[in-house]
């Protein structure tokens with residue numbers, strides 16, 4: 001059969017035997033409140049490679065939280081396809097979705113979301129308890145993770161006895177303890193003073209490089225976004241490459257893809 005050769009598409013992800021970590025095509029999400037409909041995601045098409053560190057910026061109300069909720073399998077969507085680590089998530093049962101969330105995804109939030117009356121150790125234990133791992137195995141993993149994040153001396157502190165930067169480190173430990181493949185970070189430095197924010201950014205860059213962790217981070221901070229491999233903007237529910245790349249849904253909807261390199265300033 002005759003084949004037609006096309007010039008390589010610079011916006012497409014590199015050809016690879018392994019599937020992208022995240023692959024969305026034409027994802028549309030509409031909120032309905034009474035008679036009012038809000039299109040929060042308007043045909044998002046995006047490919048994120050394994051090991052990539054992606055930053056997403058956008059004004060308030062542009063769809064950042066909705067994007068992370070859909071990517072994190074916390075919220076459904078009406079149209080399009082979303083393949084997470086090779087598995088099409090459309091139509092999966094709630095039970096399967098929560099298992100995928102627990103095994104493949106880690107979350108960190110602007111407000112840390114630690115449980116105030118559990119100490120550091122028990123907060124980090126929460127996702128492992130959901131997995132039903134035996135306690136000796138859980139203890140070993142928690143200790144390893146706390147050691148890596150410099151939190152061993154704090155393991156019996158309550159969140160209220162820690163600084164904001166320390167609390168975010170605990171939240172990162174909780175996100176990493178289950179060895180996820182994709183870390184979703186919603187304004188992780190938004191509640192921190194500038195020195196702590198920089199430390200948390202250094203830590204995320206180190207985790208990306210040393211553990212090969214794929215990270216998608218929403219941020220308002222241009223300096224921190226510049227440390228990711230790739231920066232996209234979101235506006236009115238549409239992803240836009242500020243370098244003037246393809247807007248998803250146009251020109252055949254080629255995915256906004258990127259190859260991981262080294263996160264600037266990491267290591």
Ligand code: ADP
Nearest residue numbers: 031033038040059060061062063064065066067
């Ligand atoms: P951002 O995180 O960028 O501030 P969001 O994803 O929270 O934006 O919101 C995108 C749009 O969807 C906004 O217009 C917002 O008002 C709307 N929206 C978000 N959540 C809901 C909801 N639960 N019900 C109705 N509209 C919502």
